[in-house]
Amino acid sequence: MLDQYVGVILSFLLAAIIVAVMVSGSMLLGPRKRSPVKDQVFECGNAPSGPARGRFSVHFYLVAILFIVFDVEVVFLYPWAIVFRSLGVPGLVEMLLFIGVLAVGLAYVWKKGALAWN
Amino acid sequence: MWGEVGIAAAKSLAVLVMVLNLCVVLLWVERKGSALIQDRIGANRANVFGGILPFNLGIVNTMIADPIKMFTKEDVVPAGADRLLHFLGPFLAVFPVMVTFAAVPFGDVLLIGGREIDLQVAALDVGLLYVLAMASLAVYGVVLGGWSSNSRWALLGGIRGSAQMISYEIAMGLALIGAVMTYGTLDLQVIARAQGEYLWGVVPAWGILYQPLAFFIFLVAGIAETKRVPFDLPEGESELTSGYFTEYSGSKQATFMLGDFAEIILVSALATTLFFGAWQVPFLARDGWYFPGGTHLAMPQLAVAALQVASFIVKVLLLCCFQILVRWSLPRYRYDQLMNLGWKRLLPLSLANVVVTGAVIVLAG
Numbered sequence: 001m002l003d004q005y006v007g008v009i010l011s012f013l014l015a016a017i018i019v020a021v022m023v024s025g026s027m028l029l030g031p032r033k034r035s036p037v038k039d040q041v042f043e044c045g046n047a048p049s050g051p052a053r054g055r056f057s058v059h060f061y062l063v064a065i066l067f068i069v070f071d072v073e074v075v076f077l078y079p080w081a082i083v084f085r086s087l088g089v090p091g092l093v094e095m096l097l098f099i100g101v102l103a104v105g106l107a108y109v110w111k112k113g114a115l116a117w118n
Numbered sequence: 119m120w121g122e123v124g125i126a127a128a129k130s131l132a133v134l135v136m137v138l139n140l141c142v143v144l145l146w147v148e149r150k151g152s153a154l155i156q157d158r159i160g161a162n163r164a165n166v167f168g169g170i171l172p173f174n175l176g177i178v179n180t181m182i183a184d185p186i187k188m189f190t191k192e193d194v195v196p197a198g199a200d201r202l203l204h205f206l207g208p209f210l211a212v213f214p215v216m217v218t219f220a221a222v223p224f225g226d227v228l229l230i231g232g233r234e235i236d237l238q239v240a241a242l243d244v245g246l247l248y249v250l251a252m253a254s255l256a257v258y259g260v261v262l263g264g265w266s267s268n269s270r271w272a273l274l275g276g277i278r279g280s281a282q283m284i285s286y287e288i289a290m291g292l293a294l295i296g297a298v299m300t301y302g303t304l305d306l307q308v309i310a311r312a313q314g315e316y317l318w319g320v321v322p323a324w325g326i327l328y329q330p331l332a333f334f335i336f337l338v339a340g341i342a343e344t345k346r347v348p349f350d351l352p353e354g355e356s357e358l359t360s361g362y363f364t365e366y367s368g369s370k371q372a373t374f375m376l377g378d379f380a381e382i383i384l385v386s387a388l389a390t391t392l393f394f395g396a397w398q399v400p401f402l403a404r405d406g407w408y409f410p411g412g413t414h415l416a417m418p419q420l421a422v423a424a425l426q427v428a429s430f431i432v433k434v435l436l437l438c439c440f441q442i443l444v445r446w447s448l449p450r451y452r453y454d455q456l457m458n459l460g461w462k463r464l465l466p467l468s469l470a471n472v473v474v475t476g477a478v479i480v481l482a483g
Contacts, residue, residue, distance in 0.1 A: 003122070004240055004241055004242050004243070005240060005242075006122065006123060006126045006240070007126040007129065007130055007220055007238075007239035007240030007241075008217070008220050008221075008239070008240045008242070008248070010123075010126050010127050010130045010239075011130040011133070011134070011216070011217045011219070011220040011239055011240070012217055014127075014130055014131055014134055015134060015213055015216035015217045016213060018134060018138070018216070019209055019212045019213045019216060019373065020209065022212070022369055022372070022373050022376070023205060023208050023209050023369060023370055023373050024205070024369070025188075025189040025368070025369030025372075026188070026189060026190075026191055026192065026193035026367070026368025026369040026370065027193045029189050029190050029369075030189070030190055030191050030192045030193050030368050030369075031190075031192050032192065032193075033192065036197075038194060039194070039195075039196055039197040040196065040197060041196040041197070041198065041199075041267065041268055041269040041270075041365060042196075042269060042271065042359060042364055042365065043269070043270065043271075044359075048269075051198060051268060052198075052267075052268050052269050052270040052272070052273050053265070053268065053273060054270075054273075056273070056274075056277055059281075060277050060280075060281050063281045063284065063285060063457075064280075064281070064284065066461075067284040067285065067287070067288065070288045070465070071284075071287065071288055071291065074288060074291040074292055074295070075291075077292070077295050077472065078247065078295065078298065078304070081295045081298040081299045081302075081472075082298065082302055082303060082304065083302075084299065084476060084479075084480070085302060085479065085480070088480060089480055089481075091480075092476050092477065092480045095476065096473065096476075099469060099472065099473055102469065103466070103469060106461075106465065106466065106469075110461075110462065115457065115458070115461045115462060116454075117453055117454035117457050117458075118454065
């Protein structure tokens with residue numbers, strides 16, 4: 001069963017080597033002439049005004065939280081999608097209830113304005 | 119044992135080289151195609167070291183000169199950046215996409231010396247799950263690239279990009295459930311073989327006939343995952359300089375670009391596998407052609423395998439070209455439009471698709 005994953009492991013190794021060489025290509029081949037001005041981060045030509053890692057809109061956190069909720073529900077749907085033929089009508093009804101709850105959740109966050117961007 | 123490992127290594131190397139080559143071809147298609155669309159000539163000349171060669175390399179320029187130029191540029195890491203994460207950003211933007219191709223079947227089987235070689239790097243029975251798991255890791259490249267640079271533009275781009283990618287991942291996952299329900303398996307090779315059937319004996323039973331809506335949602339969400347126009351807000355060069363890779367130069371920047379193209383190819387390869395008959399050529403079976411009406415035309419197995427691989431690549435390239443066409447034809451969305459499309463349109467649509475597919479399959483037997 002695990003020998004299915006031989007190809008995956010080999011792909012991991014090869015891809016890691018190829019991508020690492022590609023990312024470090026300029027470090028190895030490129031010139032190296034550093035200067036304080038060149039090292040500045042780009043802020044449209046002005047001197048950078050302090051560190052960049054500040055606060056950002058709470059909306060992005062909200063998207064992340066909603067993502068976890070809905071993505072976990074999507075993951076639950078996958079096993080059912082494979083076996084639902086053999087489960088027949090009872091399986092379908094149960095999953096309709098589950099998807100119904102999911103849809104109600106979506107309607108709730110929609111009405112609450114969590115999906116609104118202004 | 120070691121023979122099997124050697125074959126697997128050869129296959130994974132072949133697939134990676136194929137993907138890299140397709141990326142370079144797409145780079146050319148994009149530069150020349152965009153020139154065609156915008157009615158200009160586009161990149162048409164290149165020479166080495168400012169003109170040593172007596173002839174113009176012409177078309178070769180984008181395929182050879184661009185990567186060479188990128189690799190010989192200086193690698194600038196801005197002050198205050200996290201050097202390790204700055205390296206990991208482009209690495210993680212491409213690596214997961216590259217390894218994803220291991221689960222995608224690019225042909226049926228190849229018979230050599232009585233040995234049956236499955237034309238798929240890893241015949242995973244959870245292939246589609248593996249694809250989704252790996253492809254979603256690419257979001258780390260965007261986040262790390264944006265966060266590590268210590269630049270405001272990069273941070274904004276990284277945050278936008280991550281929010282966008284995870285939003286469309288849900289719609290994408292739900293759309294693929296429709297396809298999984300149709301075939302009852304996650305094994306991509308089994309899905310590919312199932313599409314060798316025919317409706318009424320003549321029409322190839324490709325997935326798009328059963329799941330047109332799923333294909334549409336998957337394609338839109340897929341283009342959004344590649345973060346290209348009309349969904350290029352993370353990059354948004356007119357507002358964010360170039361978003362999460364603002365502070366990248368040289369081959370690191372090239373790696374991000376390569377990641378873009380690799381994602382395009384991945385979306386096309388998945389769409390081909392699930393909705394366009396994978397490597398199937400209509401009426402071509404393992405031992406030759408079976409035309410409707412009973413005509414049989416035998417063909418050597420090697421030629422059949424070559425034709426099937428070629429058919430897969432052609433389908434993938436057509437879908438890639440379609441995505442490039444979309445990129446150069448449409449204007450960019452606003453952020454609220456982008457989020458509305460993902461959460462308020464595609465998500466309910468894909469849920470409805472799952473419900474309708476389930477009801478039709480169970481009730482129709």
